[in-house]
Amino acid sequence: MAAVTLSKTATASVIDLEDVSIGYGKDAPPVLVDVNLSVERGSFVAIVGPSGVGKSTLLRVVAGLHTARSGGVTIHQDQRPGHRPVGLVFQDSRLLPWRRVIRNVEFGLEGLPVSRDERRHRAEAALKLVRLDGYARRWPYELSGGQRQRIGIARAMAVDPDILLMDEPFGALDAITRHNLQDELRRIHQETGKTVLFVTHDLEEAVHLADRIIVLGGTPARVVRDVRNSAGRDGAVFRDQVEQLRSEIADNYSI
Amino acid sequence: MRDIDKPMKTYNKIALSALGVVVFLLAWEAVARSGVVPARLLPSPSAVPAAFLAEFKSGTWQAMVLASLSHYLVGLSLGTFLGVSFGTAAALWGKWDAFQAWVVRMLRPIPAIAWIPFAIIWFGVSEGAASFLIALTVFWINYYASYAAVRGVDKDLIELGYAFGQGGLIPRLFKIILPGALPGILSGLRAGLGQGWMTVVAAELFGISGLGMRMMEASGLLATHIVVLYMVTIALLYGVSDFLFMQVQSRVLSWQR
Numbered sequence: 075m076a077a078v079t080l081s082k083t084a085t086a087s088v089i090d091l092e093d094v095s096i097g098y099g100k101d102a103p104p105v106l107v108d109v110n111l112s113v114e115r116g117s118f119v120a121i122v123g124p125s126g127v128g129k130s131t132l133l134r135v136v137a138g139l140h141t142a143r144s145g146g147v148t149i150h151q152d153q154r155p156g157h158r159p160v161g162l163v164f165q166d167s168r169l170l171p172w173r174r175v176i177r178n179v180e181f182g183l184e185g186l187p188v189s190r191d192e193r194r195h196r197a198e199a200a201l202k203l204v205r206l207d208g209y210a211r212r213w214p215y216e217l218s219g220g221q222r223q224r225i226g227i228a229r230a231m232a233v234d235p236d237i238l239l240m241d242e243p244f245g246a247l248d249a250i251t252r253h254n255l256q257d258e259l260r261r262i263h264q265e266t267g268k269t270v271l272f273v274t275h276d277l278e279e280a281v282h283l284a285d286r287i288i289v290l291g292g293t294p295a296r297v298v299r300d301v302r303n304s305a306g307r308d309g310a311v312f313r314d315q316v317e318q319l320r321s322e323i324a325d326n327y328s329i
Numbered sequence: 330m331r332d333i334d335k336p337m338k339t340y341n342k343i344a345l346s347a348l349g350v351v352v353f354l355l356a357w358e359a360v361a362r363s364g365v366v367p368a369r370l371l372p373s374p375s376a377v378p379a380a381f382l383a384e385f386k387s388g389t390w391q392a393m394v395l396a397s398l399s400h401y402l403v404g405l406s407l408g409t410f411l412g413v414s415f416g417t418a419a420a421l422w423g424k425w426d427a428f429q430a431w432v433v434r435m436l437r438p439i440p441a442i443a444w445i446p447f448a449i450i451w452f453g454v455s456e457g458a459a460s461f462l463i464a465l466t467v468f469w470i471n472y473y474a475s476y477a478a479v480r481g482v483d484k485d486l487i488e489l490g491y492a493f494g495q496g497g498l499i500p501r502l503f504k505i506i507l508p509g510a511l512p513g514i515l516s517g518l519r520a521g522l523g524q525g526w527m528t529v530v531a532a533e534l535f536g537i538s539g540l541g542m543r544m545m546e547a548s549g550l551l552a553t554h555i556v557v558l559y560m561v562t563i564a565l566l567y568g569v570s571d572f573l574f575m576q577v578q579s580r581v582l583s584w585q586r
Contacts, residue, residue, distance in 0.1 A: 162492040164489070168489045170486065170504075170508070171585070172508045172509075181493055182495075184495065185495060214584075229493075
């Protein structure tokens with residue numbers, strides 16, 4: 075059993091996965107094997123692959139919500155005080171319905187050595203970052219799906235994480251809202267320089283957002299491709315990149 | 330069809346409800362006055378205000394209401410607190426749940442009134458006995474309501490707690506589980522509020538001072554109009570406590586759509 079190790083040594087990478095193997099249950103066959111992955115500080119890495127391949131599970135392992143069967147998971151934590159190693163954004167936003175927006179954003183800061191004033195201040199800054207600073211006093215039920223996702227991002231950013239983990243965060247949104255939020259996320263990434271590990275099954279989304287794309291495939295799944303990407307949003311380069319990934323995944327698809 | 334499409338206006342609803350009450354009282358009065366039923370068996374509702382004045386002037390009414398209210402409040406708070414605590418604990422810890430499951434199954438079907446002999450043996454014919462019986466009734470309602478409510482808390486929200494460093498027992502309990510279970514716990518509280526009043530009367534029938542005892546005394550003297558007065562009193566007390574509770578509840582749950 076390998077839990078997440080927090081290391082305080084300064085390195086170029088934020089997380090290092092070494093020979094990680096993941097499974098559910100004692101005797102069940104593993105879901106993911108031989109995962110070796112280093113995520114560089116400030117990079118935007120997308121993990122793609124067919125559904126059920128274990129993308130979300132891998133993210134859950136990094137978030138400390140699931141323990142790897144073997145191998146090493148290290149997060150190189152920055153020295154600065156009052157922050158958490160990871161900030162997680164879920165597909166279903168997962169706001170606490172009994173807390174107003176601002177208190178939802180403060181949630182992860184509670185339990186950190188941060189004063190009440192600073193907590194409020196950081197939550198307000200995070201709301202501003204996602205452009206919802208006018209919504210602090212609203213209840214979650216008053217928000218649209220896209221706004222909820224923004225609050226989810228604000229909550230994760232408020233803890234000033236070493237790495238932002240996103241589990242298909244835009245998967246449940248309509249096409250227009252998804253498009254807007256992708257642009258917002260890109261802006262946030264550029265403004266803050268935050269390292270992002272982003273799980274998606276949407277190849278266009280991955281090519282549009284990430285500077286590096288990890289393809290998972292096979293049974294049990296492993297890393298089948300690791301591509302640098304700078305295709306951007308449109309044009310022939312973008313379409314080529316998407317097509318290449320699509321055939322890559324199809325080749326390794328065996329069910 | 331048009332009734333389904335068009336919801337009734339609020340004042341129409343209130344007017345209809347009021348009309349229902351008036352018709353009910355008039356019909357009752359008519360039957361009582363017609364002499365079909367002997368007056369001793371069925372007092373007319375118009376005799377109740379006079380009975381109230383007499384009981385109020387002698388101070389009996391106030392004394393009985395206060396006595397019952399104190400049994401009720403003690404029993405209700407004790408039963409609610411213990412019921413919510415035990416129900417929550419059983420829902421949280423599987424081992425504890427398994428340990429107490431059969432004890433609960435054996436004790437649960439015994440109605441509170443069946444405990445009256447023990448209540449008297451343990452507490453005597455005293456305030457304590459009445460509060461004990463009320464607490465017992467209220468306990469089970471809250472136990473099951475809290476158990477179900479805590480079990481029903483969205484597991485994803487608990488996972489959210491772990492993801493944001495709030496997975497320890499105390500933050501998990503107070504920031505996620507209890508707020509998440511609150512709507513269910515509150516509906517248990519509300520049911521207990523009503524059942525509590527019913528038990529008040531049953532508990533006092535065997536001689537503990539209060540509304541129930543006064544009703545027994547009056548029925549012994551065939552003073553049925555006084556019995557009716559105290560029946561109405563209980564109905565009003567229940568109505569008021571339920572109304573107040575709903576006011577509090579709608580404030581506490583203002584985060585719900």
